[in-house]
Amino acid sequence: MKRTLASETVKQLGEKVSLSGFVGGRRDHGKIVFLDLRDRSGVVQLVIAKDLIDVRNEDVIEATGVVQKRPEAMINPKLATGTIEVALESMTLLSKSRELPLPIDTDGYEINEEVRLKYRYLDLRRPRLQKNIKLRSALVDRIRQFLFSKDFTEIETPLLTKSTPEGSRDFLVPSRMQPGKFYALPQSPQQYKQLLMAAGFERYFQIARCLRDEDLRADRGFEHTQVDIEMSFVEREDVMALDEEMITTVVESLGYKIKEKPFPVFTYEESMKRFGADKFDLRMDEDKKKGILAFAWVVDFPFFEKTDQPADGSKEGWTFTHNPFSMPKKEHKEWLLSKKNIDKILTTQYDLVCNGYEVGGGSIRGHEPEILHAVFSVMGYEDKKIEEQFGHMLQAFRYGVPPHGGLAHGIERLLMTLTGEPYLREVVAFPMTSGGQTSIMDAPSFVADEQLAELGIQTFSESHSSSLYEKIITLLESAKVSYEQTEHERVVTSEDAARVRNAPLSEGAKALIFYEDESPVMLVIAADLKVDTKLVKSLHGIKNLRMATPVEVKKVSGVDIGAVPPFGNLFRIPVYMDEGLRRNDMIVFNAGLHTKSVRMKERDYESLVKPVVELFSKNVNPE
Numbered sequence: 001m002k003r004t005l006a007s008e009t010v011k012q013l014g015e016k017v018s019l020s021g022f023v024g025g026r027r028d029h030g031k032i033v034f035l036d037l038r039d040r041s042g043v044v045q046l047v048i049a050k051d052l053i054d055v056r057n058e059d060v061i062e063a064t065g066v067v068q069k070r071p072e073a074m075i076n077p078k079l080a081t082g083t084i085e086v087a088l089e090s091m092t093l094l095s096k097s098r099e100l101p102l103p104i105d106t107d108g109y110e111i112n113e114e115v116r117l118k119y120r121y122l123d124l125r126r127p128r129l130q131k132n133i134k135l136r137s138a139l140v141d142r143i144r145q146f147l148f149s150k151d152f153t154e155i156e157t158p159l160l161t162k163s164t165p166e167g168s169r170d171f172l173v174p175s176r177m178q179p180g181k182f183y184a185l186p187q188s189p190q191q192y193k194q195l196l197m198a199a200g201f202e203r204y205f206q207i208a209r210c211l212r213d214e215d216l217r218a219d220r221g222f223e224h225t226q227v228d229i230e231m232s233f234v235e236r237e238d239v240m241a242l243d244e245e246m247i248t249t250v251v252e253s254l255g256y257k258i259k260e261k262p263f264p265v266f267t268y269e270e271s272m273k274r275f276g277a278d279k280f281d282l283r284m285d286e287d288k289k290k291g292i293l294a295f296a297w298v299v300d301f302p303f304f305e306k307t308d309q310p311a312d313g314s315k316e317g318w319t320f321t322h323n324p325f326s327m328p329k330k331e332h333k334e335w336l337l338s339k340k341n342i343d344k345i346l347t348t349q350y351d352l353v354c355n356g357y358e359v360g361g362g363s364i365r366g367h368e369p370e371i372l373h374a375v376f377s378v379m380g381y382e383d384k385k386i387e388e389q390f391g392h393m394l395q396a397f398r399y400g401v402p403p404h405g406g407l408a409h410g411i412e413r414l415l416m417t418l419t420g421e422p423y424l425r426e427v428v429a430f431p432m433t434s435g436g437q438t439s440i441m442d443a444p445s446f447v448a449d450e451q452l453a454e455l456g457i458q459t460f461s462e463s464h465s466s467s468l469y470e471k472i473i474t475l476l477e478s479a480k481v482s483y484e485q486t487e488h489e490r491v492v493t494s495e496d497a498a499r500v501r502n503a504p505l506s507e508g509a510k511a512l513i514f515y516e517d518e519s520p521v522m523l524v525i526a527a528d529l530k531v532d533t534k535l536v537k538s539l540h541g542i543k544n545l546r547m548a549t550p551v552e553v554k555k556v557s558g559v560d561i562g563a564v565p566p567f568g569n570l571f572r573i574p575v576y577m578d579e580g581l582r583r584n585d586m587i588v589f590n591a592g593l594h595t596k597s598v599r600m601k602e603r604d605y606e607s608l609v610k611p612v613v614e615l616f617s618k619n620v621n622p623e
Contacts (some may be wrong), residue, residue: 001063005252007041010081012067017086019044019060020094022125025105034085045070045085058097058104058125064090088312111407113433117558120289120430120439131425135254136415140207142250143227150242152203152229157192159185159209164312165324166388169213171222179456182588185211188408190325192394193230194365196402198396200335202232208408218423219357219413221432229362230406235346236364240297243352243360247409256418257575259287259294263352267300281356293417295354303328303336303347304378311380318342322349324375326363327405336374350407354417362407369397410442437547446560449490468558472565478598479608483600490594492562494527501588501597504528509587509605511566513548513556518554522568524611525578536576563594569609577611 004017020037035046035055046063055061065088076082101119102111104126117125123129144154163170163184170184186192189208197202206411208228214220231239244263252258259282271278276299282294302321310317321328328336334531348364366372372393374534376386387394415427425431430439437443452458476483488500498505508527513520523531537545550561557564566589568575581587588599606613 001285005041006037006039006044006081006425009044009067009086010084011105014067016064016066016090017087018062018064019046019086021060023057023059023061025329026057027487032431037061037086042080045076046088047085048088048091054089054172055091055093055117056097058100059093059225060095060097060126062094063088066512093102098157104240116424117431117433117437117439124429128425132415132419132421133429135419136411136427138254139229139250139415139418140411142253144205145209146246146249146334147205147229150203152205152429153201155196155201155204155206157186157196157206157208161192162389171211171213174455174457176455184297187212187239188226190323193228193406194325194393194401194404195366195396197230197232197365198399198401200232200402202402204228204230204406207411216432216434216436219416220429221424223411225411226408227411228406228408232402232404234364234405235257236299236350236405238348239407240361241366243407244295244297246274247295247352247360251418254418257290257292258621259283259292259297263295263297265297265299268298269300271298278351279353279356279358283355287531289399291420293354295336295352298351298353299349300346301349301351302343303332303345303375304342311376314380317380320375320377320379322347322351322361323363324379325365325372326375327366327371333371336378337370339374339378342378347540348405352407353411354414357413357417359417360407360409362405363541364403364405367397367401367403369394369467409413428581446490446594458594468565471570472567472591472598473556475567475570475608477494477597479601481600481604481608483598485591485605486588486597486599487595488597491590492594494556497588497590497597498527501586501599503599504584507584508589509566509581509589511564511589513553515544515546515548515552516542517544520552520571520573522566522573522575523578524566524568524575524581526580526583529580531576560594561593563590563592565591565598566605567609575609575611577606577609577613579613 001018003020004012006019006021009017017041019037021037023035024038024043027034031049033048035048036043037046046065063086065086067084068087070083070085100120100122104122106126107128108116108126110122124133146380160173160183163172163182168187170187173183173185175181175183183477188210191204193204206228206361208226210226211223213222215224229243231242248258264282266274268278270321271280278298282296283292287294303326305321306314306317307317307319310319326347326349329346331347331410335341335345350362351358352360366375372390373386376390412424412427415421416424419427421427432438437508486501491497491500494505494508494510498508506526506528510525510527512523512525512531514523525531533545536542553561553564556573566575584602586599587602587605588597590596591598
């Protein structure tokens with residue numbers, strides 16, 4: 001039988017339908033049970049005999065029944081299908097759900113970020129996020145259709161490209177076939193889209209993925225999506241006019257209202273004097289309550305600003321404020337070419353702001369090779385360096401290139417203004433945590449030594465770890481202590497280590513770095529136990545005790561989690577040892593490397609490290 005969506009049932013009164021989806025709610029009324037079935041289109045109420053099948057929230061079911069009118073007293077005006085219900089004849093359980101680790105019937109703001117992103121596939125089931133992600137899809141589709149209607153061509157540009165200075169740090173990708181060389185992931189398609197203008201495409205756009213290794217914040221992540229637009233034979237006003245038409249057409253078609261059309265235009269100087277910033281909110285309190293969008297343009301930005309890290313290595317110099325590939329205003333072109341009045345040169349940059357956010361920006365480009373060369377020269381680049389990093393652009397511009405310009409809109413930033421969401425993660429399907437960890441999957445993560453060797457890479461931590469390993473061996477040798485060394489596959493967890501060593505888990509000496517108030521300490525316990533932090537705090541009169549983050553572990557020890565040896569004395573931090581470690585005559589531990597273990601007598605370990613010995617552990621799985 002053909003599947004019917006929940007939203008379609010209102011048009012099929014009296015008909016038999018087959019529905020599939022999640023159980024969104026269950027209400028028991030004696031012998032009758034009401035279920036809410038949720039699918040991509042919405043929710044519909046099912047009426048079922050209690051003994052038909054036992055289901056719970058978030059089970060996945062297939063149900064067949066007849067659509068019927070609800071009794072007048074049970075009509076739900078808040079639900080699109082609130083006038084009908086489906087009287088079930090049969091039901092099949094397709095997938096059983098465990099009890100969820102987080103509620104999904106709230107807006108989710110109150111739930112810890114790490115929990116939400118660990119179970120993002122569950123978090124995404126909540127109606128608010130379903131709405132946001134579908135709005136994102138609709139926004140991109142309407143932008144696409146608008147640009148197609150204006151004779152634009154959608155063209156993809158490479159993700160593996162060359163590292164060049166564009167304002168943020170690049171993410172680098174090592175080349176296996178050319179050891180020692182690296183690709184860079186694109187901060188933007190800036191250079192490629194200009195080369196497309198040189199190729200004669202005239203009107204280009206792309207829904208582009210961009211990656212920047214920059215500090216994270218509420219409205220910025222390592223990766224983002226932007227609507228990237230470039231046009232030939234245009235001036236600043238042409239680009240602004242087309243973009244304003246696109247934004248107006250798209251957001252109004254989605255049901256939003258714009259405060260002022262055409263968008264007001266402020267110079268950078270005016271915006272700084274009036275608002276104290278080049279990103280501002282023109283809405284009144286009443287506008288905010290109604291969800292109105294207040295767009296405005298900012299133009300006439302300074303081209304350069306002072307920096308204490310110029311390219312030539314001097315103590316002071318110049319860097320670009322927005323984009324080094326911009327054209328100066330016509331009246332300032334000669335200043336740039338002659339390197340005069342640098343602080344007074346204005347650029348053809350234009351930014352679009354909305355409700356306090358910058359939601360887009362671009363410029364007319366410097367399509368003349370002399371202009372591009374002059375910009376980097378002002379920034380302190382020598383001719384050789386300019387040719388090395390941008391020779392491909394200079395060469396292309398010498399073969400005739402139309403004057404051109406464009407701009408880009410950050411999809412996430414634009415969606416935040418439309419939805420009023422406070423964080424970027426609320427409009428992205430699988431965002432990163434504020435610490436840069438990926439949703440669900442544990443990345444960044446360690447990779448096998450074989451992968452690193454294949455790429456000709458040795459990490460700093462590996463080099464430091466080798467040095468730390470040698471220090472441990474030197475310490476054992478100088479103390480004339482007997483020990484055994486074992487080389488094995490890379491391991492991080494105690495369980496994996498016990499497996500590859502073919503030794504009891506309890507024999508492992510697990511070294512954990514904590515922070516006692518603001519000072520690092522090391523707690524050493526048997527690997528089959530876990531720390532009882534409450535007991536540690538009470539024994540030593542500690543008010544605050546927390547486990548160190550991976551970054552802090554590396555800062556203290558110089559090595560990554562899983563390789564830290566139980567020798568806190570080598571890091572000049574106190575060592576607290578659990579008496580439970582004394583159960584074993586021998587102990588074994590990763591010695592600064594994930595691939596090398598040392599086995600030695602427990603009493604020799606204590607004589608070398610001289611830890612404070614207190615009982616502060618408990619069984620991982622107490623009886």
